[in-house]
Amino acid sequence: MLIWTARISKKTKAVLAVILAGILLAAVILLAGRSGAGGTASEWRLATNTDRVAYLESLGWQVEEEPVETLQFLLPEKLEEPYLTYNELQDSQGFDLSGCCGKQVARYTYTVINYPGRPEGVQANLYVCEEQPVAGDILCAGADGFQDTLVYPDQEE
Template identity: 30%
Template sequence: MRMLTFKLKPKTAFGIILLLTGVVVIAVSFIGNHPATPASKQTTVSCKTAEERVNYINSLGFETDSSEESKEIIIPTRFNDVYNKYNEIQKKQGLDLAEYKGKTAVMYTYHITNYGDNDNVIANLIVFDGQLIGADLCDTSADNGFLVALNDKT
């Protein structure tokens, strides 16, 4: 049987311990800031067809007369205060327009027919590449105007 021995000076031993401690601290910091799995996102909602879009609106308890208006929009590359506030509404429902800055999307608008006595309520669905990336419910009247997340039940 052979034995291997070596001598370390106290300064060298302290240096090795200090180096190993530094490596452990860096590794723990890196792992803590970079989780193995990305943050959970809302499951994607397919909105490729008018039927899928209307079904999504209906699934949230709203009814529509199925008349649809659409227009292309460009998500700005830099958000101003209005877009930042609008994106906060999107984040509350698991969506985030920041991922689509500079992209061209389509906004589909539907008239909501079962929002109490209010006939001015519309639902907007923002769709990119067939997937829902933004949605809101708003009252277009000047007197009672509001804008909330489409899944907001208040």
């Protein structure tokens, strides 16, 4: 059996502690930066149009800079149809409209310019309550239209 021993001075221990603390801090910063393109929706503050466009871009969408429509409305005190059905779609992507019942909500509609296989006719709706994203969808009207979550199609698999 072989045993090794080493003497480390207090000064060396202090230097090693500072180095270790620096490594841990760098690891925390790197992990926080890699935890997604901007984190969860609740971490976003969408006070300006630039913020909203940046949020959609963080999800993979390229949109025209200005919304084609902006709508303000008061969400009912209790969700009923069609809000209940729409909230099911929102639940699948981590949103829940029930937290905004009785509050003012803004819907911003943007033209999407990078939907796979559809160069035009696709829009992104982003719902904001108290500067937080609370719902959203991708919409294409027409005979072969659809409504889907904000999850970029390549990320669904």
